[in-house]
Amino acid sequence: MKITVIGSGNMGGALVHGWCKAGLVSQLTITARTQTTLERFRSLYPEINTATDNAQAVRGADVVIIAVKPWLVDEVIDQIKLSLRDSNALLVSVAAGVRNARINVYTMPNIAVQYGAGMTYVEEPERHTEQYQKVVDLFSLVGKTQIVPHKLMDAGMQISGCGIAYVMRYVRAMMEGGVELGLCPEDAKQAVLQTMKGAVALLEESGKHPEDAIDSVTTPGGYTIRGLNAMEEAGFTNAVLAGLKANNKE
Ligand SMILES: NC(=O)c1ccc[n+]([C@@H]2O[C@H](COP(=O)([O-])OP(=O)(O)OC[C@H]3O[C@@H](n4cnc5c(N)ncnc54)[C@H](OP(=O)(O)O)[C@@H]3O)[C@@H](O)[C@H]2O)c1
Structure with missing residues (x-):
C-alpha cells in the first residue's frame, strides 16, 4: 500500500x-512546505520519498x-484533486473540525502515534469497506483506534488529542509537588512517569474501575485518602471536567 x-x-x-x-518507510511519500522539514526526515530515513509538490506526491x-x-x-x-481524478485513493483527514466532500475518512489521532502509543478516533463510515478497514489498520499500527459516530469525534479529540496536554499538566503538577517535598525535579519526573505506568498496568491488567483500584491502595484513615480528599476539596475532578467541556459547542 x-x-x-x-x-x-x-x-x-x-x-x-x-x-x-x-x-512502512518504503511505502511512504511525504510532503511539506519547505525542504528543511523534508531534509530532517531524509536524514533519518534515507529511503523515504519526499516532495514539496502535493499534486505530484x-x-x-x-x-x-x-x-x-x-x-x-x-x-x-x-x-491534488486533478492528480486523483482516476484513482481509488482514500483521502484521510487528521485535521480538527474540518469537513470537505472529497474527504473519505476523518480521523483524530494524538501525537503519541510517534511512539507506537497513539490513540486515534476514526469516524464511522456510511459503509464499512475493505479500504476503510485498511485505514483503521494503518492507525492501529501506531497505537489504539476507536471507531465512533461523527457526533463523538469532538469528545475523542478532547480525551486523547488534547488529553496529552492535560496529562502533561498533571505530570508537571506532581513534579512541582515532589520538588516542594524535597525531591530533585528529574527524580520527581521519573517517579511520576513510573507511577503512571504502574497505574496504567494496574487498570489494564486487572480490568478494575479506577475507584476499585483506589480502594486497594487506600488505608482507612491513612495518607492516601487524606491526600485524595484534599485534592477534591481543591477542585480536582471539577477542574478536569471543566477542561474537557471548555470547547463543548452544545
Ligand atoms: N498537533 C497535534 O497534536 C494534533 C493532534 C490531532 C490533529 N492535529 C491536526 O493536524 C494538523 C496539522 O497540525 P500540526 O500541529 O502538525 O501543524 P504543524 O506542526 O504546523 O505542521 C504543518 C505541516 O504542514 C506543512 N505544510 C504547510 N503548508 C503546506 C502545503 N501547502 N503543502 C504541504 N505541506 C504543507 C508544514 O510544512 P513546513 O514544516 O515546511 O512548514 C508542516 O510540516 C492540523 O489540522 C491539526 O488539527 C494535530
Whole structure:
C-alpha cells in the first residue's frame, strides 16, 4: 500500500515516525512546505520519498493523509484533486473540525502515534469497506483506534488529542509537588512517569474501575485518602471536567 502524507509537522511528522518505525518507510511519500522539514526526515530515513509538490506526491497513492493546518485543507485538496481524478485513493483527514466532500475518512489521532502509543478516533463510515478497514489498520499500527459516530469525534479529540496536554499538566503538577517535598525535579519526573505506568498496568491488567483500584491502595484513615480528599476539596475532578467541556459547542 502506498501512503502519501501531506504536511510533515507535529502531527503528520509523528505519524511518519510511527509508520517508519513500524516498517512502512518504503511505502511512504511525504510532503511539506519547505525542504528543511523534508531534509530532517531524509536524514533519518534515507529511503523515504519526499516532495514539496502535493499534486505530484499523491500520484499512485492508495491512501492520502492530509495533515496540514485546518485552514489549509481545502487549498491542498484543490491542489491534488486533478492528480486523483482516476484513482481509488482514500483521502484521510487528521485535521480538527474540518469537513470537505472529497474527504473519505476523518480521523483524530494524538501525537503519541510517534511512539507506537497513539490513540486515534476514526469516524464511522456510511459503509464499512475493505479500504476503510485498511485505514483503521494503518492507525492501529501506531497505537489504539476507536471507531465512533461523527457526533463523538469532538469528545475523542478532547480525551486523547488534547488529553496529552492535560496529562502533561498533571505530570508537571506532581513534579512541582515532589520538588516542594524535597525531591530533585528529574527524580520527581521519573517517579511520576513510573507511577503512571504502574497505574496504567494496574487498570489494564486487572480490568478494575479506577475507584476499585483506589480502594486497594487506600488505608482507612491513612495518607492516601487524606491526600485524595484534599485534592477534591481543591477542585480536582471539577477542574478536569471543566477542561474537557471548555470547547463543548452544545
Ligand atoms: N498537533 C497535534 O497534536 C494534533 C493532534 C490531532 C490533529 N492535529 C491536526 O493536524 C494538523 C496539522 O497540525 P500540526 O500541529 O502538525 O501543524 P504543524 O506542526 O504546523 O505542521 C504543518 C505541516 O504542514 C506543512 N505544510 C504547510 N503548508 C503546506 C502545503 N501547502 N503543502 C504541504 N505541506 C504543507 C508544514 O510544512 P513546513 O514544516 O515546511 O512548514 C508542516 O510540516 C492540523 O489540522 C491539526 O488539527 C494535530
